[in-house]
Amino acid sequence: MAHMLETMAYVNETSWHGLGNKLTAKQPIEVWAEQAGMDWQIKEAPVRFMTESIGSLGAIMSFPENKVLFRSDTNVPLSVVSQRYQVVQPREILEFYRDLTEISGFSLETAGVLKGGRKVWALARTNQSSTLKGNDTVNGYVLLATGCDGTLATTAQFTSIRVVCNNTLAIALANNSGAVKVPHSTSFDPEAVKRKLGISVTSWDSFMYKMKAISERKVKSIEAANYFLRVFTDSALPASGVTNERAMKKVQSLFEGHGMGSQLTSSKGTAFGLLNAVTEFVDHERRARSVDHRLESAWFGPGATLKQKALDQALLMVA
Known part of the structure; x- marks a missing residue:
């Protein structure tokens, strides 16, 4: 198989990872299950x-x-x-969104299977959207994912997607927990997860308030260089640290005008531009064995960790 991605489906424009079966809008959960490759147990x-013993079984x-x-x-x-492990079925991931799409105005945009079925996810757009200076629109989403290989708890996560570049960024909630995680040692209760996640306007407004603040924070060249150094330096290593020179050169180039949306008022010479240079690098530019390896990293692995570090460093600039 050329990809870890078994199957996936999406609606609207081609998804940022460029893979999957395109669906028309407002398809029922049953169609999503079939087209996203999630109609199995x-x-x-x-x-x-x-x-074995010598010469015989x-x-x-x-x-x-x-x-x-x-x-x-x-x-x-x-x-x-x-034996204590409690399975969450692929169909349960989609069913999580049934009332949200039928009653609350959410719309499924992409869903699929990674690593032959070891990870499954679905991403739905909420009815939350905001626009920063320069007509820079950011939409709100809820991502639900689970794994059955011991690498991922069932995780519900607020996620933002910047329209101009399809950069994805986890949204930190008011309690500083970016996600609701249900370990596989306990049963998955979708309604309890929704209540704990607090699918509400408050979390989105808080996030966008922070995005507005960093979009108005102008940065000098030396600040930009120091920001990227902090993001790409591993503080767990000796004092000198270890940096990825190729990555730093790339994000610097993205920030300085080569990134998607880098010339918008919200990003040009701002802390928001610094953050988007890193998220674009992780989502679109970072070396990966395949597109779906990059997707897994950007949402669940080292790429997600790097984006969170970039967000934390950007917020420190307006603290």
């Missing part, structure tokens, strides 16, 4: 293994402490987990 089976043994998770449609194994 995660099944469980006991762990069995074959012992041995006995079939069991390992009762663990179980195998596998796909119902292909029987392909996904992972080995403990």
Whole structure:
């Protein structure tokens, strides 16, 4: 398989990762499940293994402490987990949005499967949107994702997408927790997650207030250089730190006018421009084995961590 991406679907313009089946708007959950490759179940089976002796096969043994998770449609194994592990089905990820799309004005925009089924997600646009100086529009989304390989709890996350460049950025909530995470040792209660996430105007307004503040914070060349140095230096390493010179040169170039939307009033020579140079680098430019490796990193892995660090550093500039 050329990609980790098993299948995905999207509506509206081609999604920023450029992959998937295009759907017309307002499709029912059932169509999304089929077109996004999420119309299968995660099944469980006991762990069995074959012992060997010289010249012959041995006995079939069991390992009762663990179980195998596998796909119902292909029987392909996904992972080995403990008996306490509680599965969240691909269809449950989509069903999370049913009342939000039918009652609350949300609209599913993309959903899909990564790593052959080990990760599944869906992203829906909320009815929240704001525009910064220079007609720079940012829309609000809710991302729900889960994994079955031990690398991702079921996670509900407010996410913003800047229209001009499709840069994605997790939204920090008022309690400084950017997401609601449900470990697989407990059951997934979608209604409880929605209540805890607080799908409300308050979180969005707070986030956009911060974005407005950094879009009005002008920065000098030396401040920009120091910002990128802080973002791309690993403080856990010795005092000299280790930086990625290629990455720093790239984000500097994006900030100085080569990035999408970098010439808008909100970004040109501002802390918001610094932040968007990093998010564009992570979402579109960073080296990756494939587009879907980049997507996984940008939403769930090192790329997401780097974007959060960039946001934290930008906010310090207006503290």
